Every structure is written in C-alpha cells, then in structure tokens.
Amino acid sequence: MGLAARKVALDILCIGEKRAFRASPFQGKSFRALPPDDRALCEELVMGTWRWRNVLDSVIASWSRYPVERLETRVREALRLGVYEILFTRMPAPAAVSITVDAVGKASRQKALVNAVLRRVAEHSGHIEMPPIEDLESYIETRFSHPRWIVRRFIDTFGERGALALASFDQRVPPVTLRTNVLKTTRDSLVDLLRKAGVQARPGRYLDMAVEVSRAGPVTDLPGYHDGLFSIQDEGAMAVSLVVDPQPGEVVWDACAAPGGKTTHLAELMGDRGLVVATDKHEEGLGLLRHSVTRLGLRNIQIVYMDVTDLGSVAGKFEGPFDRVLVDAPCTGLGVLRRRADLRWRRREKDVSAMTDIQKKILNAVAPLVKPGGVLVYSTCTLTEEENQGVFSEFLEDHPEFSPSDPRPFLPASMFKDEVPPEPRYRLSTGPGTVLLLPHVHGTDGFFIARAVRCH
Numbered sequence: 001m002g003l004a005a006r007k008v009a010l011d012i013l014c015i016g017e018k019r020a021f022r023a024s025p026f027q028g029k030s031f032r033a034l035p036p037d038d039r040a041l042c043e044e045l046v047m048g049t050w051r052w053r054n055v056l057d058s059v060i061a062s063w064s065r066y067p068v069e070r071l072e073t074r075v076r077e078a079l080r081l082g083v084y085e086i087l088f089t090r091m092p093a094p095a096a097v098s099i100t101v102d103a104v105g106k107a108s109r110q111k112a113l114v115n116a117v118l119r120r121v122a123e124h125s126g127h128i129e130m131p132p133i134e135d136l137e138s139y140i141e142t143r144f145s146h147p148r149w150i151v152r153r154f155i156d157t158f159g160e161r162g163a164l165a166l167a168s169f170d171q172r173v174p175p176v177t178l179r180t181n182v183l184k185t186t187r188d189s190l191v192d193l194l195r196k197a198g199v200q201a202r203p204g205r206y207l208d209m210a211v212e213v214s215r216a217g218p219v220t221d222l223p224g225y226h227d228g229l230f231s232i233q234d235e236g237a238m239a240v241s242l243v244v245d246p247q248p249g250e251v252v253w254d255a256c257a258a259p260g261g262k263t264t265h266l267a268e269l270m271g272d273r274g275l276v277v278a279t280d281k282h283e284e285g286l287g288l289l290r291h292s293v294t295r296l297g298l299r300n301i302q303i304v305y306m307d308v309t310d311l312g313s314v315a316g317k318f319e320g321p322f323d324r325v326l327v328d329a330p331c332t333g334l335g336v337l338r339r340r341a342d343l344r345w346r347r348r349e350k351d352v353s354a355m356t357d358i359q360k361k362i363l364n365a366v367a368p369l370v371k372p373g374g375v376l377v378y379s380t381c382t383l384t385e386e387e388n389q390g391v392f393s394e395f396l397e398d399h400p401e402f403s404p405s406d407p408r409p410f411l412p413a414s415m416f417k418d419e420v421p422p423e424p425r426y427r428l429s430t431g432p433g434t435v436l437l438l439p440h441v442h443g444t445d446g447f448f449i450a451r452a453v454r455c456h
C-alpha cells in the first residue's frame with residue numbers, strides 16, 4: 001500500500017536536489033495520476049523530509065559508513081525519506097524500511113545500501129543525538145533543521161528567544177486558509193458548505209474573508225473550488241491587498257503578479273469594477289493567473305507578460321499613471337519556510353543582496369507610474385532587514401515625492417493586539433509606513449508590508 005506515493009515522493013525529492021521548483025513541486029504528471037489518498041501521503045512525505053532534513057541527516061550519519069553528502073542523490077534521498085517515515089510517522093519501522101527499499105527502483109547496489117542503513121536506524125530509533133542548547137546556533141540548526149546562515153540571521157534580528165520560536169514555528173504543518181470570493185458567496189455560507197461536506201472549517205484568525213480548513217486530500221477537491229467560491233491564500237498574504245485598499249472604478253497595477261493570489265484579491269475588493277493590470281515575467285505563473293481569473297468569474301483583469309524593469313516596454317504598454325501600484329517583490333522567502341520547506345535548502349546568503357538589487361530596480365521602474373495622490377505598496381514574504389526596511393528606506397530617500405503612510409488602519413486591530421516586540425532588535429526592522437507580520441508572533445506567513453503615498 002502506498003508504494004506509488006513513495007516512488008513519486010522520491011522522484012520529487014531527487015528533482016528538488018537539482019533545481020528549484022518555479023511553481024508547486026506537486027504539479028507533475030505522475031503526482032496528478034495518483035489517487036487522492038496517495039497524493040496526500042506523497043505531499044506529507046516530501047514536505048516532512050525537507051522540513052526535518054538536518055535531523056534526518058544526523059541520524060543517517062550515525063549509521064552510514066559514507067558521509068551523507070557523498071552518497072548518490074537517489075540513495076541519499078531514499079535514506080532521508082525512509083528515516084523520516086521511521087521517526088516521524090505511524091508507519092511500523094520494518095514496513096517503512098521495506099517499502100522505501102522497494103521505492104528505490106531496480107539498482108540492487110543502491111537497494112542494498114538503503115536497506116542496510118535503514119535497518120540499523122530502525123533498530124536504534126529511540127535516541128537522537130542533539131547539540132546542547134547552550135550552543136544555540138548548532139542546536140537550532142539541527143533540532144529545527146535550518147541552515148546555519150538563516151539561524152544566525154534569525155538570532156541577529158529577533159534575539160535568541162525569537163529565533164527559537166520562529167525556527168520551531170517553521171516546523172509545523174501549516175493550516176490551509178481559504179479566501180472567500182465575496183463576489184460569489186459569504187464567508188458564513190462557505191463555512192456551512194464545507195461543514196456539510198464533512199470538512200472541518202472555521203472562520204480565519206483575523207480577516208473577514210478568511211476560512212481555515214483541516215483537510216486530508218487535495219484542496220481542489222473541496223466543494224466550491226471549481227465554482228470559484230474561494231482562493232487558497234494565507235491571511236498574511238491577504239493583508240497585503242487590504243493595505244493597497246483598491247476602490248471600485250480605479251486603475252490598479254499589480255507589477256509582480258504571478259501566480260496571481262493578490263491580483264484576484266484586488267479585483268474582488270474592487271467589486272470587479274475598474275481595472276487591475278497584472279504584469280509578470282513568468283509566463284507559466286501568468287497561465288495559473290488566467291485559470292484563476294476564469295474560475296473566480298472575474299472580468300476586469302488585464303494580464304500582460306513583461307519585465308517591469310524594462311522601462312521602454314513599460315512606457316509603451318501603459319497610457320496613463322495608476323491610482324495604486326502593488327510591488328509584491330521577488331524575495332528570499334524566509335517568512336514562508338513552513339509552507340515552502342524546500343526553500344531553506346536552496347537559498348544562499350548571497351541571494352539576499354542579489355534580491356535587494358532586483359527589488360530596488362522594480363520599485364524605481366514603477367514609481368513614475370503612480371499618480372500624484374496615488375498609493376504604492378511594497379511587500380515581501382521574507383524577514384531580512386535588507387530586503388524589507390532597507391529597500392523601502394532607500395526608496396523613500398531617493399524619491400522625496402513619496403511619503404510613508406501607515407498600513408495599520410487598513411488591517412484589523414486584532415492583528416496587533418497581542419503584539420509585544422519579543423526582543424529590542426525586533427523594533428529596528430520596521431519604520432514609518434510599514435508593518436512586519438511575523439510567523440511566531442502573528443501565526444501567519446511572514447510578510448513585510450510598506451505603504452507610501454505620492455504627494456506630487
């Protein structure tokens with residue numbers, strides 16, 4: 001039972017070692033061909049293996065004669081997968097060993113190695129060696145499976161307690177949050193519909209349009225999905241479009257739009273009256289947006305494939321300035337590590353400064369197209385000061401025509417009621433016109449949201 005799910009899981013893990021997934025890792029043909037229960041199992045195994053990689057590697061290192069990093073990719077990933085099943089799931093250890101060995105494929109040498117190491121792990125799985133908590137960097141690196149450079153940054157930015165809380169938060173399986181399509185239904189009717197179908201559904205933590213569901217199986221199988229009654233979106237991401245505060249009849253530009261979660265939210269907030277121009281340089285992501293627009297029944301969205309830093313093409317495509325512009329910028333994504341468990345292993349510290357260059361370029365390109373009196377919102381789903389306050393402060397310095405505007409009035413007070421900056425350093429990372437939603441404080445994905453108004 002479940003051999004196909006494990007084979008596909010192993011393939012996804014091996015692909016993930018070679019390249020980044022542009023969209024979801026769970027979109028390939030072989031994944032989609034699995035029955036719903038197997039898809040859920042495959043997703044859990046892949047995410048769990050990524051999420052706990054350092055714990056798994058330290059166990060493998062204790063029982064393998066070869067260093068983990070020297071093992072062939074397929075053997076290493078099979079060992080990680082097998083150890084994850086033995087340590088973190090209810091699967092009896094002997095069964096976890098044999099099904100992982102079967103999933104490896106035909107190569108008998110690889111199977112023999114996986115079999116030998118997993119058997120030893122299964123026999124001794126009661127005890128896992130951890131660095132002492134006094135050596136906090138090593139402790140968090142192993143116990144909560146984060147790369148060392150991210151651990152150092154978390155400690156520098158949020159202090160020791162903050163870093164521990166944040167890293168342990170990243171290890172939780174995130175809830176699925178839905179955004180009600182208020183043009184088609186109400187939040188309460190959606191909750192009723194889901195409950196009648198046996199899905200555990202409750203209103204979201206903060207926002208009127210949010211619903212949290214506990215589910216087993218693909219979200220696309222939930223009732224109402226194909227009728228466009230909801231989108232899948234975290235409350236942190238929903239907060240961004242609320243801060244843009246688009247009004248019916250306005251012309252709004254979502255500059256980095258794909259795959260379009262915020263574009264469709266902006267259109268819904270406008271009652272689908274006016275125009276949302278959605279641009280991106282990722283063709284496949286814009287394809288996903290096109291699907292969502294049709295599914296949600298939205299009409300006033302114009303999708304344009306373009307690199308917004310190419311000023312010539314921007315000037316050619318748009319006649320006039322915009323009432324509001326959103327730059328939901330590409331970033332290192334350190335605020336969404338619980339959802340994108342693979343990301344922590346792909347990012348390098350040097351990506352931070354590369355990202356800030358891109359973010360500044362994009363902001364500089366869009367700024368002239370904000371109408372005088374218009375609004376510019378800059379957001380990221382990361383937690384580095386350089387990409388957040390650093391980029392926004394520099395933008396304000398270079399563009400005296402913009403002044404910061406407080407985002408908080410556009411968000412419910414409940415979002416900030418229990419907010420006690422856990423460490424003094426935390427205060428440093430936000431200035432006028434910004435909010436920082438922190439996973440371990442707000443319970444949402446991590447988002448930095450900055451708002452500015454063009455004065456002249």
Ligand SMILES: C[S@@+](CC[C@H](N)C(=O)[O-])C[C@H]1O[C@@H](n2cnc3c(N)ncnc32)[C@H](O)[C@@H]1O
Binds near residue numbers: 255257262281285307
């Ligand atoms: C964080 S994602 C946007 C997520 C999207 N706003 C949503 O809510 O679904 C950042 C996006 O910026 C796009 N991007 C990066 N550089 C760009 C550029 N120079 N011009 C246009 N889009 C760009 C990426 O392709 C990516 O889709």
